[in-house]
Amino acid sequence: MSDTRRPIWVDVTILLLAGIMLVGMIVLGNWQVRRLAWKLDLIEAVETRAFGEPAAAPNGGAPEYLRIFTSGILIHDKSLRVKAVTEIGPGFWIMTPLETAGKTIWINRGFVPSTLNQDQWTRPEGQVEVIGLARLDQPGGTLLERNQPETGRWVSADLVEMSRAVGLDNVQTGYFIDAEATPAPPWPRGGLTRLAFQNTHLIYALTWYAMAALFLGAIIYVVRDRLSTRD
Template sequence: MSGARRPTWADVTILLVAGVMFAGMIALGNWQMRRLAWKLDLIDAVQTRAFGDPVPAPAGDAPEYLRVFASGRFAGDQSLRIKAVTDLGPGFWIMTPLITQDGAIWVNRGFVPGGLNQGDWDAAPGPARVTGLVRLDQPGGTLLESNQPETGRWVSADLAEMTRAVGLTEAQTAYFIDAEAAGTGALWPRGGLTRLTFRNTHLAYALTWYAMAALFFGAMVYVVKDRLTTLPWRGSDAE
């Protein structure tokens, strides 16, 4: 006695699930290709902007990684700390407003490890000139954590919230400046830690997803053809 034949609805369900899985693999490959284009644009931006002669910091929007300079005085009493993890270990970025003739510009003066007293990284009084790279506003915190202005806990450079928190007016909120490493002076904060090299494996991931999709499609074609040969109506061809 032959076994019960699998119902048609089960075959259709399996085929639909397989189609969704195949489409998902193609979609992931396409997403990696879009990420590849974004990463190549980012690398090109760094190479063309970050190593040229500095230009005056723009009053409005500016392209990220543009090398700029600005002069003024640091408002050290309005400094904020942003949680950071670098090659030097865990600690904080020190964000201090630079008061210029055109208003305030937030400056990431550099990294300090946890456990330092404020006196170890206070801004020096008097005129200051900052050279560094434009970094764009980072509102909303990170994927895992949110900024908490009311408690002074910061995990990203949300410039509008930071400006409100310290009571600044006429501050630049489109970008801040990542300061370059200082040649002399205090050890902390440590500038010049802007990440300028980026791992790029998106093409390999995309090809992997496309290859998996091709193999999966080939396997499904084989299974479907094999299933068709077992259907009852196929037996009438041999009679």
């Protein structure tokens, strides 16, 4: 009677694949733990910086979500539109350079729906004061899309490329300002900076670790059962 037992190399291959899956689950759990630490830091930054009295816009770097103010003249003819999806719907952020006594600072004046044209936006003239939150430079684009300066398509606030595209010099790099809401006519609508963040990373991390533990138990059971049948 022929031996119908499964070849040992098949068992070894299955065990290796199972080991890879187990390591993958642990890696995903570890990644969620790192994301948890990042999210907690982000929430703390918002809570400690975004709601106090505004500080003067620094000449250099600025902590993200710090509430700051500055004044100058908006250069409307150099405004750019950055793709956005908000609670209002799809549209654009209106990014306008503000010429101050020092450097030119990019201002996110707020959101406009994609159905509006620039004739329906406010265009304040003369000296204006801007109060808002410092936001960090967003070079390149997003995970799903890239900026296309050559065609004027922007999906993130890449300050260096935006300044180059409209021919600006002496620009403040590193951060721009998300303007707060104002009582002026509604578009662009400021004050839509996202300040509430869902934090489910701990749940996801525990889920991956639990799956890894159960999977390891299953591997041990199958290996022991397989070894007993070979005796």
